[in-house]
Amino acid sequence: MSELEAVLFDMDGTLVDSEKVWDVGLRELARRFGGELSQAARTRMVGTSMAESMEILHADISQPWLNPEESVTWxxxxxxxLFAAGLIWRPGARELLDAVRAAGLPAALVTATRRRLVDVALGTIGAHNFDVVVCGDEVGNSKPHPEPYLTAASKLGADPRRCAAIEDSPTGVASALAAGCLVVAVPCEVALVPTDGVVQIDSLTMMDVATLRRHLAGRAAA
Incomplete structure (x- = not known):
């Protein structure tokens, strides 16, 4: 169980600094309804599906009766x-992705974001970098359920226990852990609680393929 078979990347807050873009959109949406989004509610949204985020937003501005589908569309x-204007890479993310590809390892993008927006983001991060892309509206259960990561591993023909998952949010970490992956967590907008089985680092500049392999081997030997 020590051979690394694939690397599975989250997108928002992990590869690209897009949580700040989402922040702009969400706060504009709240103001459109005459409210102000609280920081506590915004924090709870990180890593969740669009439907869950709308429930949180509507409750936070005391208008739970609002139509979530209309809010999602807007x-x-x-x-x-905002995505079409370009996205900024997180520190070390591009270099790690390039190293994974140079090593001949399969890579997947596993995100709670819906396909329409992911296709725009891929203009920045490169569709050619991923053998598989799993979007939030393409699975029955979004993160923190393990389905997104299990789906990605299955499509790659990889054992999820031999995959490394790169994440930034509590929901994403929970999803990848439940799928059996080696989890590397790089906090972005939300602090992460130290968790058994999770390798937490401050920046992807601290990670490379050799280190991923060592962590997987160490877990298998434990």
Whole structure:
């Protein structure tokens, strides 16, 4: 169980600094309804599905009766505009992705973001970098359920226990852990609680393929 078979990357807050883009859209949406999004509610949204985020937002501005589908449509259109303007790589993310590809390892993008927005983001991060892309609207259960990571591993023909998952959020970490992956956590917008089985680092500049392999081998030997 010590051979690394694939690397599975989250997108928002992990590869690209897009949580700040989502922040703009979400706060504009709250103001559109005459409210102000609290920081506590915004923090709870990180890593969740669009439907869950709308439930949190509507409750936070004391308008739980609002139509979540209409809110999702408005937010998606606004974030589409912001994504199209370009996204900024997280420190070390591009270098790690390049190293994974140079090593001949399969790679997957595993995100709670919906396909329409992911396709725009891939203009920055490169569709050619991923053998498989699993989006939030392409699975029955979004993170923290293990389905997204299990789906990615299955499509790659890889054992999830021999995959490394790179994540930044509590929901993403929980999803990858439940799938059996080696989890490397790099906090972005939300602090992470130290968890058994999770390798937590401050930046992806501290990670490379050899280190991923060592961590997987160490876990297998434990």
């Amino acid at each position: 937010l998606e259109n606004r974030v589409y505009e």
